[in-house]
Amino acid sequence: MYKKLLYTATALAFVTGADAQEEKVLNVYNWSDYIAEDTISNFESRTGIKVNYDVFDSNEILEAKLIAGSSGYDVVVPSAPFLERQIQAGVFAPLDKGKLSNYGNLDTGILERMAAHDPDNAHAVTYMWGTTGFGYNINKVADVMADAPVDSWDMILDPATAEKFAGCGITVLDAPTEVFGIVMAYLGKDPLSNERSDVEAFKEHMLKVRPFIKYFHSSQNINDLANGEVCVAMGWSGDMLIARDRAAEAGQGVEIDYVIPREGSVMWFDNLAIPADAPHPENAHLFIDYILEPEVAAAITNYVFYANANSASLPHVLDEVKNDPAIYPSDEVKANLFPDLADDHRFTRRLTRAWTAIKTGQ
Amino acid sequence: MRAGYLPLGKRLTSVLEPFANSVVGRFVVSIFGALGITGRTGVISIPFFWLGIFFLIPFAFVLKISLSESILAIPPYSDLIEWGEEGLISLHLNFGNFLFLLEDDLYWFSYVNSAKIALISTFFCLLIGYPMAYGIARASPANRNILLMLIILPFWTSFLLRVYAWIGLLKNNGLFNNILMGLGIIDEPIVMMQTDFAVYLGIIYSYLPFMILPLYANLEKLDGTLLEAASDLGCKPIKAFFVVTLPLSIPGIVAGSMLVFIPAVGEFVIPALLGGPDTLMIGRVLWDEFFNNRDWPLASAVAIAMLLFLVVPIMFFQYFQNKQSEAS
Numbered sequence: 079m080y081k082k083l084l085y086t087a088t089a090l091a092f093v094t095g096a097d098a099q100e101e102k103v104l105n106v107y108n109w110s111d112y113i114a115e116d117t118i119s120n121f122e123s124r125t126g127i128k129v130n131y132d133v134f135d136s137n138e139i140l141e142a143k144l145i146a147g148s149s150g151y152d153v154v155v156p157s158a159p160f161l162e163r164q165i166q167a168g169v170f171a172p173l174d175k176g177k178l179s180n181y182g183n184l185d186t187g188i189l190e191r192m193a194a195h196d197p198d199n200a201h202a203v204t205y206m207w208g209t210t211g212f213g214y215n216i217n218k219v220a221d222v223m224a225d226a227p228v229d230s231w232d233m234i235l236d237p238a239t240a241e242k243f244a245g246c247g248i249t250v251l252d253a254p255t256e257v258f259g260i261v262m263a264y265l266g267k268d269p270l271s272n273e274r275s276d277v278e279a280f281k282e283h284m285l286k287v288r289p290f291i292k293y294f295h296s297s298q299n300i301n302d303l304a305n306g307e308v309c310v311a312m313g314w315s316g317d318m319l320i321a322r323d324r325a326a327e328a329g330q331g332v333e334i335d336y337v338i339p340r341e342g343s344v345m346w347f348d349n350l351a352i353p354a355d356a357p358h359p360e361n362a363h364l365f366i367d368y369i370l371e372p373e374v375a376a377a378i379t380n381y382v383f384y385a386n387a388n389s390a391s392l393p394h395v396l397d398e399v400k401n402d403p404a405i406y407p408s409d410e411v412k413a414n415l416f417p418d419l420a421d422d423h424r425f426t427r428r429l430t431r432a433w434t435a436i437k438t439g440q
Numbered sequence: 441m442r443a444g445y446l447p448l449g450k451r452l453t454s455v456l457e458p459f460a461n462s463v464v465g466r467f468v469v470s471i472f473g474a475l476g477i478t479g480r481t482g483v484i485s486i487p488f489f490w491l492g493i494f495f496l497i498p499f500a501f502v503l504k505i506s507l508s509e510s511i512l513a514i515p516p517y518s519d520l521i522e523w524g525e526e527g528l529i530s531l532h533l534n535f536g537n538f539l540f541l542l543e544d545d546l547y548w549f550s551y552v553n554s555a556k557i558a559l560i561s562t563f564f565c566l567l568i569g570y571p572m573a574y575g576i577a578r579a580s581p582a583n584r585n586i587l588l589m590l591i592i593l594p595f596w597t598s599f600l601l602r603v604y605a606w607i608g609l610l611k612n613n614g615l616f617n618n619i620l621m622g623l624g625i626i627d628e629p630i631v632m633m634q635t636d637f638a639v640y641l642g643i644i645y646s647y648l649p650f651m652i653l654p655l656y657a658n659l660e661k662l663d664g665t666l667l668e669a670a671s672d673l674g675c676k677p678i679k680a681f682f683v684v685t686l687p688l689s690i691p692g693i694v695a696g697s698m699l700v701f702i703p704a705v706g707e708f709v710i711p712a713l714l715g716g717p718d719t720l721m722i723g724r725v726l727w728d729e730f731f732n733n734r735d736w737p738l739a740s741a742v743a744i745a746m747l748l749f750l751v752v753p754i755m756f757f758q759y760f761q762n763k764q765s766e767a768s
Contacts, residue, residue: 138731145734147514163734167512254732293634294717307612423510423735430732431546434725437717440549 102127104361107143107151109348110135112206114381121368127361135297144169148355152362158347159255161202162195162420170201171354177363178203180370183390187412192347194417202349203366204387206316206379209407209415210256210344213303213318214310216333218246222309231264231339233310237286244290247308252294254433255426256344256418257284257312263342269416272425281432294437300324306332314346315404316384336404338411345415347387499747506740507533517736537741547725547742551749554721557636557711558704561643565651565700566693568644573655573692574685577662588656591649603642603713610638610714634716642710647703651696658692659685694761698754705750722746 102125106118110133118129132151134140137160143149144156144164156164164170175181181203188207189199196202212234219226219233223242232239234248251257259269261280268276292308299311304324311318318336325332350369352362368374375386376394383399385406392400399405407415421429434440508517509532522530541547576587594602609615610632617629632638662685670680708723715721722742729739 141734142731145514145516163512167514167516169514291717305613423512423733427733427735430728431544433732434546434720434728438720439718440546440720 100358100360102361103130104128104153104358104365105130105132105151105356106365107132107134107140107149107154109133109155112155112348112382112384114377117369117374117378120374121365124368125361125364127364129365144353149353150357151353152356152358153350153352153365155205155348155350158192158195158349159418159420161349161351164351165196165201166420169353170351171356171359172200173203173352173366174363177360178367178370180367180372180390183370183372183375183388185387185389188347188387191345191417192349194419195347196349202351203370204347205350205369206382206384206386207345207347208315208384208405209338210251210253210260210312210314210346211318211336211338212310212312213299213321213334213336215246215303215306215308216335217331218306218309219243222246228335229337229340231260231341233339234291234312235261235264235283235287237290240287240290243309244292247292247302247310248290249299249302249308249311250291250294251299251312251314252296254429255421256346257433258429259344259416259418260312260341263416269342269344270419272421274428277425277428277432280429281436284436288436288439303334304328304332306330316382319383319404338404338407338415340414342414342416344418345412346418502740502743505736506537506738506744507535508737509534509536510735510737515736516734534737537738538745540738541741541745547722547745550720550722550725551746554705554707554723555749557639557643557721558701558707561640561647561704562651562697562701564640564644565648566697569648569651569655569696570693573652573659576652576656577659591652594649599646600709602646603710606638606642606645606714607633610641633714636715636719638714639711639719642714643704643707646710647700650699650703654695654699655689655692658689658695662688702750702754706746 104127106129108131112133113131118131121127122129137157140154140156141160141164143151144154145167161170184203188204192202192204193199212231214228214233219228222245223239227233227236227239230236233243234240234250240248258277258280261283262269262271262276265279265283267279296314297317299308299313300317300321301324302308303311303313303318303321305328306325311321313321313336315336315338318334322334322336325334350366352359352366356362369378370388372388372390373394375388376391378384379386379391380394380396380399383402383405403411504520505517508520510516511518518532518534520532522532524530572591576584576591579587607614611617612629612631612633614633616632617626620626621629666684666688667680670684671677675683706723707721708727711719711721711724726739726742726746729735729742733739
């Protein structure tokens with residue numbers, strides 16, 4: 079009997095001891111198709127930490143889980159404006175940069191841009207970044223209009239040009255804040271505006287091109303562009319590159335190109351952050367530090383074709399990826415890119431309402 | 441009272457007797473006894489318990505959120521009850537969310553539009569489903585099981601996949617357009633995707649089994665001798681259908697129509713996948729409030745208002761129906 083008690087006590091001591099050191103588990107919630115095949119398994123075999131890797135496909139779904147509380151995740155990957163608002167809502171714990179030995183590998187230019195979302199870069203490390211532009215079907219566009227302005231938002235936002243492509247299909251992202259910034263830049267206004275009058279101007283302009291837009295959707299455009307259902311699709315860089323590759327693989331003669339229009343566009347960031355109620359914050363720091371290793375970051379970029387924020391990784395990135403201006407745009411192009419900052423509640427409501435009016439006419 | 445015809449309560453008691461005599465059993469019985477719950481009320485209370493946990497409590501939560509204010513925090517709404525100093529309790533109820541629904545005609549318009557789409561879909565489900573249910577009910581017992589199986593079979597595939605399959609059929613270079621163009625019937629593809637037509641098709645297709653099954657259950661029980669009597673009295677089969685079968689199947693029609701209409705009003709997935717950007721339904725508005733505006737309180741108010749919008753007419757309908765059946 080006493081022996082049994084002794085065993086139990088020893089077992090208990092082990093359990094609590096391990097707890098103080100944190101159990102060897104890490105719960106990661108990342109975007110789908112957004113990591114190299116061996117990133118997780120290499121981390122597991124090196125550290126002995128078991129990774130539960132879940133995926134999501136929209137910021138809204140991630141946000142709903144985070145603001146409901148107790149999500150159970152240790153590392154999540156929100157996009158910048160969502161991260162910004164979630165920081166304000168108290169979702170994230172500040173990073174302990176002393177535990178991130180590879181932090182110095184980060185691109186200072188990107189750190190600076192991200193500081194607009196995350197003051198002092200206190201809560202997040204940029205995972206991958208990209209741009210918002212449009213993909214277009216080279217042959218079909220040339221058929222419709224030989225001298226089409228393929229380097230400009232005119233393709234979608236100029237009513238006279240858009241009318242020509244309505245027949246072969248124009249699609250727009252269902253992302254009101256990004257489209258708002260783009261339309262502001264196109265009209266020569268401040269893309270970061272929070273003015274009520276600008277929402278009106280935005281709505282007025284969009285209604286002029288509305289009859290020529292086939293649909294507003296943020297993922298359907300990949301397939302439709304690749305198999306020739308649509309001609310011009312506003313989209314995120316990575317998605318449009320997937321469409322380009324799928325079209326090439328299918329061999330049906332569809333050729334896709336991705337453009338960052340000259341009027342300027344959105345530069346977006348997806349970021350690793352640790353929820354304040356994460357059960358394994360120590361392991362989360364280990365994981366983020368691992369992702370910051372040059373070889374690991376480069377391997378992910380080589381696999382998913384998104385630019386990472388890790389300057390030290392560039393020597394390990396494949397030339398075809400590094401030299402693709404659609405993935406790593408030139409400094410000139412970058413100068414024209416602006417962030418998609420989080421808006422206050424009142425502005426968001428006004429913009430969503432205008433967006434519904436644009437889409438439905440109601 | 442003859443043996444074998446024991447009332448349900450007693451039969452249960454005899455089954456439960458070994459349990460009731462055990463230590464745990466005696467403990468449970470004594471607790472229920474102390475609460476004044478006998479075996480009979482205990483059995484009846486199970487469905488109420490179920491409704492309480494899975495309907496009333498969640499509903500109360502949604503109602504609570506609809507009366508709060510949206511804030512930037514976890515969770516993203518304010519507390520209704522505040523515990524102040526010296527035992528002061530203050531209650532904050534915000535009816536602004538409901539008033540806001542009246543301010544902007546977007547909400548009213550989308551409720552009405554959802555109801556319209558649901559009503560038209562229900563009508564077509566009835567039009568297609570009634571003959572099918574009738575046919576199955578009149579089939580030989582062996583065939584009947586096969587036919588019923590065929591009705592239920594689609595449920596073995598995920599609902600989402602089946603809606604996606606329609607995209608493959610309806611799109612510009614999809615199956616239908618390719619066949620029609622191959623046969624030379626049309627030169628240009630007919631635009632079917634992203635139209636209201638596709639939404640109706642999707643809803644009717646998805647909800648048809650919910651119309652057929654209650655109708656079948658009703659028609660199958662129909663007393664065939666009534667039709668024989670009608671025929672003996674010189675009534676033609678078509679007339680017999682309209683004066684005998686149809687009136688007797690009204691409960692089945694009502695049950696099937698409710699099962700189609702109610703979920704169709706709140707449908708989100710089908711219009712999102714098959715509909716165009718201008719297909720405005722209340723499910724989409726709710727999504728925008730919840731995910732784009734991050735306004736859980738207003739989203740909850742939209743949900744509560746939808747419930748009232750649906751439940752009140754249905755209760756009126758039931759009330760009048762009960763009155764009618766009492767009168768006859």
